[in-house]
Amino acid sequence: MQIDIIAGTRPNFVKIAALMHAFTTSFKIRLIHTGQHYDKNLSDSFFDQLEIPEPDVNLGIGSGSQAYQTGAIMKGYEELLTTTFLPDLCIVVGDVTSSMACAITAKKMQVKVAHVEAGIRSGDMTMPEEVNRILIDAIADYFFTTTRQASELLIKQGKDPNKVFFVGNTMIDTLLKFQTKLKKPKIWKDLNLTVNSFLVLTLHRPANVDEEENIKNTLLAIIQSSKDLPLIFPAHPRTALKLKAIGIQAKNLYIISSLSYLEFNYLVKHAKGVITDSGGITEETTVMEIPCITLRDNTERPETISIGTNELIGTDTNAIPDAMNKLLQGNWKKGGIPEYWDGKTGERIAKILASLVLDK
Helix, strand or coil: CEEEEEECCHHHHHHHHHHHHHCCCCCEEEEEECCCCCCHHHCHHHHHHCCCCCCCEECCCCCCCHHHHHHHHHHHHHHHHHHCCCCCEEEEECCCHHHHHHHHHHHHCCCEEEEECCCCCCCCCCCHHHHHHHHHHHHCCEEEECCHHHHHHHHHCCCCHHHEEECCCHHHHHHHHHHHHCCCCHHHHHCCCCCCCCEEECCCCHHHHCCHHHHHHHHHHHHHCCCCCCEEEEECHHHHHHHHHHCCCCCCEEEEECCCHHHHHHHHHHCCEEEECCCHHHHHHHHHCCCEEECCCCCCCCHHHHCCCEEECCCCHHHHHHHHHHHHCCCCCCCCCCCCCCCCHHHHHHHHHHHCCCCC
């Protein structure tokens, strides 16, 4: 079976690593990097650290608006398909622009599409990721889900139960595989950090960072509630530009460049807690049993709340002090691990794919 695997952003690389490690020589893989993320620590370093081969193709799309990236990726992937060959299957992971654009392109070229991490929903149509999820699931042929609830949603929406597979979480495969290889980042030595003595902060959602007043008020609320614990903030390049414009400073706030996967998760594993607006990080903190405060009004990963260590507190900065106090006082809930988040998801997907007969 000839398979195209699409990647373009940090979460994509983490998820496809599990597939690349699990797939056997019975599959012929063409790894396609769209170039949606082009910062070295958000893309290039992943191939070395996560022990996956360099991409067979890099479309080199780069930055731009949602519409620009979507169009450029579709054009680039279509040209690749028309000038080389049509694979038997195109695998897209998650909910980023690269996944949505390549899924549409493949489907229009009569290539079967498999969606890894299908069926999750936040219910928030203001999020580009929610639109992408819905579009991919609307046209995909096979669906691999992280929870039973996601499978149930897809079947309720009319998907063939024989094409919906509850397999677990590929991000967790990668985390468990590399947890003994996590690396201390430079900031650890620079600040003489110790276990459980600092907080990790990440913000990148438009609702939190696009308006300068919003991100300023959010940061001030976190700083004022931090009891002077170091706040380590590895900033996404787009967020870093906003932070520079604001010019906010505090003696315990350390804004640093984005970190590699192994360095970032070293910090998370040894932190007292994490404050974030990321979905994927809430999954990782759940498995590492690290308290997590999520600054969003909704989540597509409710299992990190109902089972894991995550708490959703919304985007109202007035909610931050109570949550921070609860975390710093050591009164955070104890979480559990969702079903099938056991490091074997890639193996399950490979076994299912090997059993499929793909009709053209």
